[in-house]
Amino acid sequence: MNQSLAAPRALIADDEPLLRERLERLLAELWPELQVVGxxxxxxxxxALFEAERPEIAFLDIRMPGLSGIEAARAIGSDALIVFITAYDEHAVQAFEQGAADYLVKPFDEPRLAETVRRLQQRLHERSAGARLASASEPGGEQPFDGLLDQLAARLRASGVTAGPGGPWLQWIRASVGPAVKLIPVEQVSYLRSDEKYTLVVWDGGEALIRRTIRELAEELDPQRFVQVHRSVIVNLHRVVQVLRGPNDTAEVQLKDRSELLPVSRSYLHLFRQM
Known part of the structure; x- marks a missing residue:
């Protein structure tokens, strides 16, 4: 922990080269001890850079190609202090004022970045003193980091702001598999099935439990690919092989390379009328 205070490290992620260069230059002026690892x-x-270098701080642009800053933050979790960079007004990031380390609204100036540096230094001091990384130093108490990410994604959708080039849809699912944390590409997911608190993610590489509800996931998955077919089941439409109709307007769906049959309740049967 003392090493983190003596030589803190950070990564910068943004698809605009000029912004990356300006942020790195200003950080060198305002915080000479900070090492930008990449x-x-x-x-x-x-x-990938975070997994390789494990820096204490990550500056993430919310809108980036391939994987948004929100999803990158989900992957990093509370293992680093997150600073979001956004081109949109402060209301889009209000959910983070008590949970994330900070945010920068483009075009940010040197005084605003200096305030971010002070907040980051305070958080690093708290962590070195044994405080939990996710604890908020601002009034209002703490909130789970994933919950704060959910709030930001919801606010962006409500504001008409997309979190990525193709919309705000979830692109990766973060799950613990044994001692490792895996990023599961959603296109590899066959289906999701939940109980009250946990959801089973079944994908090409195996199965994993995550602590997220079907309702939450249904709001974040691309509806052109994933549909809810039962109160506890979401399926990948690209994996559907056939639908077997049952009594009383019910059915079961069979997915590619899966032996189990998944229930389709009456209220969702209309999704397969044309099949």
Missing amino acids: VARNGREAV
Whole structure:
């Protein structure tokens, strides 16, 4: 922990080269001790850079190609202090004022970045003193980091702001598989099935439990690819092989390379009328 205070490290992720260069230059002036371990052009590069270098701080642009800053933050989790960079007004990031380290609204100036540096230094001091990384130093108490990400995604959608080039849809699912944390590409997911608190993610590489509800996931997955067919089941339409009709307007769906049959309740049967 003392090492983090003596030589803190950061990554910068933004798809605008001029902004990356300006941010790195200003950080060198305002915080000479800070080491920028690398820059990324998109969210996937940011996650890979974080996994390789494990810096204490990540500056993430919310809108990046391939993987948005929100999804990159989900992958990084509370293992680093997150500073979001956005081209939109402060109302789009109000959910983070008590949870994330900070945010910068483009075009940010040197005084605003200096305030961010002070907040980051305070957070690093708290962590070195044994405080939990996700604890908020501002009034209002703490909130789970994933919950704060959900709030930001919802606010962006409500404001008509997309979190990525193709919309605000979830592109990766973060799940613990044994001792490792995996990023599961949503296109590899066959289906999701939940109970009250946990959801089973079944994908090409296996299965994993995540602590997210079907309702939450249904709001974040691309409806052109994923549909809810039961109160506890979401399926990938690209994996549907056939629908077997049952009594009383019910059915079961069979997916590619899967032996199990998944229930389709009456209220969702209309989705397969043309099949």
